[in-house]
Amino acid sequence: MTVFDHLPYVRFGGPDATDPLALRYYDKDLTVLGRRMEDWLRPSVAYWHSFVASGLDPFGSPTHERPWFQGEPLAAALMKADAAFAFMERLGLPFFCFHDRDVAPEGDSARQSKALLDRVLERIEGQMQRTGIRLLWGTANLFSHPRYMAGAATNPDPAVFAFAAAQVKHALEATHRLGGRNYVLWGGREGYDTLLNTDLAREDAQLGRFMNLVVEHKHRIGFTGTILIEPKPMEPTKHQYDRDVATVYGFLVRHKLLGEVKLNIEANHATLAGHSFEHEIATAASLGVLGSVDINRGDPQNGWDTDQFPNNAQDLSLPMLEVVRAGGLGDGGFNFDAKIRRQSIDVEDLLHAHVGGVDTMARALLIAERIVLDGRLDAAxxxxxxxxxxxxxxxxxxxxxxxxxxxxxxxxxxxxxxxxGRQEALENWVARLS
Structure with missing residues (x-):
C-alpha cells in the first residue's frame, strides 16, 4: 500500500468535463499536425519535485509529510519508488526523470553510494516493466553535498572532480541500463560567487574536459541517447557558466562538443536569464541544439526560481509554436520540473498540479496548431x-x-x-487564435 493508492486514475473527459481531475485537452491519441499529441509533448514527471520536495523553504521547516522522509534510508528509498510509480500510473504520463540522489541515499563512500543506487534501480526496473512508464532522462546531483560547494567539474580540488566523474559515470550507466533516451548535466554550482578567488580560464578548461569525458564514456558503453546541458544564469551561484543557450553554444564550439551535446531548456531559467522562454527555444532550434524542455514557470514578482506548474496556455503557445516549427523534440520531451506550493500539503494537490500542467501544455499545442494552419504568421x-x-x-x-x-x-x-513590421497586427492575430 502507498499514500497514493486512494487517488483516482486520471482520464480524458473533454472540455466540458466537471470532474476536477479529468483531463480536458490532453487527449494523447489526438492527431495534431499529423502526429499524436503524446508524441509531440512526451510529458514526464520529475522524481525530485514530486517525491523528494518537502515544502522546506529558507524560513520554515518542511510541511509535506511523506512516510519515506524518515526511517532507514534504503527502506525509505524503496518505499518512495513504489509510491512514485503508484502515482505516475494513476496520472498516466509516459515518462519520468530522476537524479541519482533522488532515487537512493548517499553512502559513506562512492562505492557504497553506487551499491545503494543499484539496489533501488532493481525495484525501479520492476516497476517500469509493470507499468510501461519509461525514463526520459537521468542525471547526477552534483550540487547538494558539501563537497560540491565550490562546484564539481570546476572545483579547485581535482579530487572533487574525480568524485564527480565517478558519480556521473554511474548515473550515465544507470540511465543506459533503464533505457533512458537522454542524460542531462546541470551545472548547479559550476560558476562563481566572487572573482576574487576564481580563475575563469582554468575553470572553463576543467568544465570542457569533464564534458568531453562524459561524451567519451557515452560512446564507450554504447549509450545512444543524447547528452544534454541545461542552461541557468545564476542561483545558487552568483554567475553560472551555462548562463543561456547562446553561452552554452559558444562553450560547445570552443570545446569541440558540437554535434555531441544538445540543450535541455527550462522555462524559469530562461526568464531568469532575461529572455523569454520562446527566445531560448527558438535560439536553440536555429543553432541545431534543441534537445528537451523542463516545463514550469516563475512568478513575475519573485526574481528567483520558483518552479511552479504552468497554468497559462496563451503564454505557453509561443514557446510551443517554436517547438512545432522545429519539428518537435525528437527523443526529448516536456518534463514537469515543477513543485507544488508549501501550503499544498495533501497528496491530491500533486495530482491536481500535474493534471493542470499537462492540460495547459495540450491547450498550448492546440493553439500552436491553429496558428500554423491559419498561415498568416508564417506568410507575414x-x-x-x-x-x-x-x-x-x-x-x-x-x-x-x-x-x-x-x-x-x-x-x-x-x-x-x-x-x-506590423507587430500589433501580428500580436492581434495570435491573441485571436488563442
Whole structure:
C-alpha cells in the first residue's frame, strides 16, 4: 500500500468535463499536425519535485509529510519508488526523470553510494516493466553535498572532480541500463560567487574536459541517447557558466562538443536569464541544439526560481509554436520540473498540479496548431524577408558581392523605403487564435 493508492486514475473527459481531475485537452491519441499529441509533448514527471520536495523553504521547516522522509534510508528509498510509480500510473504520463540522489541515499563512500543506487534501480526496473512508464532522462546531483560547494567539474580540488566523474559515470550507466533516451548535466554550482578567488580560464578548461569525458564514456558503453546541458544564469551561484543557450553554444564550439551535446531548456531559467522562454527555444532550434524542455514557470514578482506548474496556455503557445516549427523534440520531451506550493500539503494537490500542467501544455499545442494552419504568421514573416530570396539577397549570402559592388548598387538604386513590421497586427492575430 502507498499514500497514493486512494487517488483516482486520471482520464480524458473533454472540455466540458466537471470532474476536477479529468483531463480536458490532453487527449494523447489526438492527431495534431499529423502526429499524436503524446508524441509531440512526451510529458514526464520529475522524481525530485514530486517525491523528494518537502515544502522546506529558507524560513520554515518542511510541511509535506511523506512516510519515506524518515526511517532507514534504503527502506525509505524503496518505499518512495513504489509510491512514485503508484502515482505516475494513476496520472498516466509516459515518462519520468530522476537524479541519482533522488532515487537512493548517499553512502559513506562512492562505492557504497553506487551499491545503494543499484539496489533501488532493481525495484525501479520492476516497476517500469509493470507499468510501461519509461525514463526520459537521468542525471547526477552534483550540487547538494558539501563537497560540491565550490562546484564539481570546476572545483579547485581535482579530487572533487574525480568524485564527480565517478558519480556521473554511474548515473550515465544507470540511465543506459533503464533505457533512458537522454542524460542531462546541470551545472548547479559550476560558476562563481566572487572573482576574487576564481580563475575563469582554468575553470572553463576543467568544465570542457569533464564534458568531453562524459561524451567519451557515452560512446564507450554504447549509450545512444543524447547528452544534454541545461542552461541557468545564476542561483545558487552568483554567475553560472551555462548562463543561456547562446553561452552554452559558444562553450560547445570552443570545446569541440558540437554535434555531441544538445540543450535541455527550462522555462524559469530562461526568464531568469532575461529572455523569454520562446527566445531560448527558438535560439536553440536555429543553432541545431534543441534537445528537451523542463516545463514550469516563475512568478513575475519573485526574481528567483520558483518552479511552479504552468497554468497559462496563451503564454505557453509561443514557446510551443517554436517547438512545432522545429519539428518537435525528437527523443526529448516536456518534463514537469515543477513543485507544488508549501501550503499544498495533501497528496491530491500533486495530482491536481500535474493534471493542470499537462492540460495547459495540450491547450498550448492546440493553439500552436491553429496558428500554423491559419498561415498568416508564417506568410507575414516570409513576406518580410522576401527580398533575401531574390537576386541581390542571394548574391550577398552566396558571397559573390563585395563592399565595393554593394556600394555601387546603393549609389545607382533608389533609397530603400522603410516598411512596417506590423507587430500589433501580428500580436492581434495570435491573441485571436488563442
Amino acid at each position: 514573416r516570409a513576406e518580410r524577408y522576401a527580398g533575401w530570396d531574390g537576386g541581390l539577397g542571394q548574391r550577398i549570402l552566396a558571397g559573390t558581392e563585395s563592399l565595393q559592388t554593394l556600394a555601387e548598387h546603393a549609389e545607382n538604386a533608389a533609397p530603400p523605403a522603410p516598411r512596417s
